[in-house]
Amino acid sequence: MTRIVLFLQLFSSICFLLLLSSQTTNAKNSEDIRCKCICPPYKDVLGQIYNQNVSLKDCNCLHVVEPMPVEGKDVEAYCLRCECKYEERSSSTIKVTIIIYLSILGLLLLYMVYLTLLEPVLKRRLFGHSQLIQSDDDAGDQQPFANAHDVLSRSRSRSNMLNKVEHAQQRWKRQVQEQRKSVFDRHVVLS
Amino acid sequence: MPLWSWPCSPCRFQWHLEEVGQELGADGSINIPRIIAAEAETSMTPTEEMNGSGNLMDFLDEPMPDVGTYEDFHTIDWLREKSRDTDRHRKITSKSKESIWEFIKSLLDAWSGWVVMLLIGLLSGTLAGVIDLAVDWMTDLKEGVCLSAFWYSHEQCCWTSNETTFDDRDKCPQWQKWSELMTGHALGGGAYVLNYFLYVMWALFFSFLAVTLVRVFAPYACGSGIPEIKTILSGFIIRGYLGKWTLLIKTVTLVLAVSSGLSLGKEGPLVHVACCCGNLFSSLFSKYSKNEGKRREVLSAAAAAGVSVAFGAPIGGVLFSLEEVSYYFPLKTLWRSFFAALVAAFTLRSINPFGNSRLVLFYVEYHTPWYMAELVPFILLGVFGGLWGTLFIRGNIAWCRRRKTTRLGRYPVLEVMAVTGITAILAFPNPYTRRSTSELISELFNDCGALESSQLCDYINDANMTRPLDDIPDRPAGPGVYTALWQLALALVFKIVITIFTFGMKIPSGLFIPSMAVGAIAGRIVGIAVEQMAYHHHDWIIFKNWCRPGADCVTPGLYAMVGAAACLGGVTRMTVSLVVIMFELTGGLEYIVPLMAAAVTSKWVADAFGKEGIYEAHIQLNGYPFLDVKDEFTHRTLATDVMRPRRGEPPLAVLTQEGTTVEDVEALIKDTDYNGFPVVVSRESERLIGFVQRRDLTVAIKTARQKQDGVVSNSVVYFTEDAPQLPASNPQPLKLRRILNLSPFTVTDHTPMETVVDIFRKLGLRQCLVTRSGRLLGIITKKDVLRHMAQMMNQDPESIMFN
Numbered sequence: 006m007t008r009i010v011l012f013l014q015l016f017s018s019i020c021f022l023l024l025l026s027s028q029t030t031n032a033k034n035s036e037d038i039r040c041k042c043i044c045p046p047y048k049d050v051l052g053q054i055y056n057q058n059v060s061l062k063d064c065n066c067l068h069v070v071e072p073m074p075v076e077g078k079d080v081e082a083y084c085l086r087c088e089c090k091y092e093e094r095s096s097s098t099i100k101v102t103i104i105i106y107l108s109i110l111g112l113l114l115l116y117m118v119y120l121t122l123l124e125p126v127l128k129r130r131l132f133g134h135s136q137l138i139q140s141d142d143d144a145g146d147q148q149p150f151a152n153a154h155d156v157l158s159r160s161r162s163r164s165n166m167l168n169k170v171e172h173a174q175q176r177w178k179r180q181v182q183e184q185r186k187s188v189f190d191r192h193v194v195l196s
Numbered sequence: 197m198p199l200w201s202w203p204c205s206p207c208r209f210q211w212h213l214e215e216v217g218q219e220l221g222a223d224g225s226i227n228i229p230r231i232i233a234a235e236a237e238t239s240m241t242p243t244e245e246m247n248g249s250g251n252l253m254d255f256l257d258e259p260m261p262d263v264g265t266y267e268d269f270h271t272i273d274w275l276r277e278k279s280r281d282t283d284r285h286r287k288i289t290s291k292s293k294e295s296i297w298e299f300i301k302s303l304l305d306a307w308s309g310w311v312v313m314l315l316i317g318l319l320s321g322t323l324a325g326v327i328d329l330a331v332d333w334m335t336d337l338k339e340g341v342c343l344s345a346f347w348y349s350h351e352q353c354c355w356t357s358n359e360t361t362f363d364d365r366d367k368c369p370q371w372q373k374w375s376e377l378m379t380g381h382a383l384g385g386g387a388y389v390l391n392y393f394l395y396v397m398w399a400l401f402f403s404f405l406a407v408t409l410v411r412v413f414a415p416y417a418c419g420s421g422i423p424e425i426k427t428i429l430s431g432f433i434i435r436g437y438l439g440k441w442t443l444l445i446k447t448v449t450l451v452l453a454v455s456s457g458l459s460l461g462k463e464g465p466l467v468h469v470a471c472c473c474g475n476l477f478s479s480l481f482s483k484y485s486k487n488e489g490k491r492r493e494v495l496s497a498a499a500a501a502g503v504s505v506a507f508g509a510p511i512g513g514v515l516f517s518l519e520e521v522s523y524y525f526p527l528k529t530l531w532r533s534f535f536a537a538l539v540a541a542f543t544l545r546s547i548n549p550f551g552n553s554r555l556v557l558f559y560v561e562y563h564t565p566w567y568m569a570e571l572v573p574f575i576l577l578g579v580f581g582g583l584w585g586t587l588f589i590r591g592n593i594a595w596c597r598r599r600k601t602t603r604l605g606r607y608p609v610l611e612v613m614a615v616t617g618i619t620a621i622l623a624f625p626n627p628y629t630r631r632s633t634s635e636l637i638s639e640l641f642n643d644c645g646a647l648e649s650s651q652l653c654d655y656i657n658d659a660n661m662t663r664p665l666d667d668i669p670d671r672p673a674g675p676g677v678y679t680a681l682w683q684l685a686l687a688l689v690f691k692i693v694i695t696i697f698t699f700g701m702k703i704p705s706g707l708f709i710p711s712m713a714v715g716a717i718a719g720r721i722v723g724i725a726v727e728q729m730a731y732h733h734h735d736w737i738i739f740k741n742w743c744r745p746g747a748d749c750v751t752p753g754l755y756a757m758v759g760a761a762a763c764l765g766g767v768t769r770m771t772v773s774l775v776v777i778m779f780e781l782t783g784g785l786e787y788i789v790p791l792m793a794a795a796v797t798s799k800w801v802a803d804a805f806g807k808e809g810i811y812e813a814h815i816q817l818n819g820y821p822f823l824d825v826k827d828e829f830t831h832r833t834l835a836t837d838v839m840r841p842r843r844g845e846p847p848l849a850v851l852t853q854e855g856t857t858v859e860d861v862e863a864l865i866k867d868t869d870y871n872g873f874p875v876v877v878s879r880e881s882e883r884l885i886g887f888v889q890r891r892d893l894t895v896a897i898k899t900a901r902q903k904q905d906g907v908v909s910n911s912v913v914y915f916t917e918d919a920p921q922l923p924a925s926n927p928q929p930l931k932l933r934r935i936l937n938l939s940p941f942t943v944t945d946h947t948p949m950e951t952v953v954d955i956f957r958k959l960g961l962r963q964c965l966v967t968r969s970g971r972l973l974g975i976i977t978k979k980d981v982l983r984h985m986a987q988m989m990n991q992d993p994e995s996i997m998f999n
Contacts, residue, residue: 036356056358092551092553094551098329098547099329099347102325102329102330103333109448110448113409113444114409117412117413120412184415184416184436185415187415188415188416189411189415189702192600192601192605193819193997194424194434194818196596196600196700
């Protein structure tokens, strides 16, 4: 079970990687490369910045600085002082990454709102108080003979998929609660 | 200094690892190691064992999932893990001769380590790229937004801008500041106030999201993570610390925390993220998922991959893992770390998050020479770094202790919001603190060309200078430089104070970047001072030899770099890996000597005030059972002084090899909280035969009660090979020899503690039994050793918390 989930995760992450790499390869459009030349003030010419979409081998002052602000014999001296940098980016990688990041963040926030605000209300409406008391009992069950193995074997006996998911969620919640207790309340780790 | 190899390998001949699973023809029982003293067992044959068991079914024929695992917050037994792996490996080798399929399986098994490394490298490189891109965008979101495409940061937004004049270089119509967007004015008092307000609001919003996400989904995602990873690598179990939720939440909140402008960096948390990747992938392969020792080898390599992407320094990452975080680092792990670091760096490079074909924002490249006399300021910077390290560690630990023990710790969200608010309010007016810390470091590292627009480069230029770019002579400083200097000085004070309060809050926070920023600011100030001194006083005797008028003799950027290295060294006490990381950042071999001088000086100065680095200090604060290989133990105490039980204490809780009932064992487990019990021949003779782990005992009895018929509360438990002779009326006895470790480590009561500490360190023991002429006297656990060491160093021995 967990192994399948892991393989799925692996698969999805590889897909993401492939997506990223394909984005990087086929998105070399003209927008994504530039040669930027910064030329400092020279005699009476003010400092200028030049931007051109040229390939790496053409990235020098003579190709990029157009129109040339100085006359024939000064060109060499002027160009000697210009600093030209070739840069490339992948605009679609940036776009995809930011959008994926924002959607993950959004989903997490939605789930957080659900867990903290909606779920207690729903639970109370559906089951009344009995459920809450029971879950409290579950959390207090920390005897040496009730360990993770126990929980595992219990979960195996249930066949319903939905139950399984809910059970996994409950277990995860309990773990997080335990972590929260040790980090925020008891300050035993990570302080 | 981690363990390069297992010093016990010559002593392994004493053990006889029986492959019971094969001999009994039962599959899967390989999970359970049987370490049997050869002297006692050589006469045994499988048939005898079968007969000896008689009609009793050995319930342990079926693999039990939990035998050989550990409980949360416990220490692993390296020796046991090692022998289990040897066992598994031997089984695979012998099986591979049987069929082609088994042969292929053995090949896959041999390859799995490299596959895991490849996957770790790919995932951690990708995650680092995502983090870099998202941080870049979110940091700029505090100031404005790109109208043409909202997902672009300022730099990306103005990628093709045609603003060609020098003054308008940062302005392009697509990028709008918030005030411009809302009121239409970019300048003026109203716009400034509005921008200020929105900057603070965004910062508060980001940090609020970060701290609540951490609190709700994964509390373990907070902090830097390196102290805990160090402890985990030394053999401690923190369940869920490297889990999937921690990975997800740490990645997401790290972006938020860094972009909120707090004085923290992403480097330490990236090591944690990479280790989570390592844990994730090692659970795909049973070789690593079932063996805590092997898993730690993968995690060591993952830590290297993390530093590799954090600094763009693959070799530095490997050395960092070796010098700073790893505990057990065999050569095989070195090569694998190297591979993982390489793959990670390559992946990040192909994402190219900064558009400069480099892995970090503050990559610099200059090759101006330095002079011998400059070593004096470099060493002074080293002294500053050491002092900063001491101040930071003392201040931060005092503050964290306050947070741990007083009411302050009850308001984590409020604390984060308050610190963010103060940071944002103080940071905005100063241009050097307003931008992201990486950018600040980048600007400080880079030397001034003739065309820099920043204030730092506002030198008075000679109008008819016609020399090429990379050879600009020293120039007098203009008014801009002096403004920049006092702004930098304010930024320095601000960073020093606020970082002490930031590190350790309940959000992902690393301290590499803030430390480097402190050092870079100090270094740049010193650099400019030396430069101006050299310019104005050519005739001074120290400058006479190497600094003629019109020569380019002082590079302030280099001072910034040396200062950054010194401060980072003072805080973390790294030396070799630090210099290599800085060298890989700059690509200039000629700066090795200045960097080394600064790093070593800062280590000396900082060590003079306190032996431990920030990570060790945090480990000690939390009381993790971390037996540092760097410490020395020089006291003349004996094993008998440290062992339990002490004089006057009740005797050791032991099990006898036969004659105890299941009920008694359960009562013993319930009444005591020891992690294991020695097994003796009888209570009278107290001759030791082995050691049994509490968890294994619990699991074995539980499984037997469920699955084996006839095991009831008054069944007799026996650890011998043959069942004891019992009256027929008695219920069926329970054989537990399989979970018994027959070769526990023992020392005599007169062994000096020096030796015992060394054994614990080098073999990674969990406990050691003390005997005198074969009689069991007591037990020394890792916790006892740690407490004894703390006591000897006049610290509170009760600070060691875990087992």
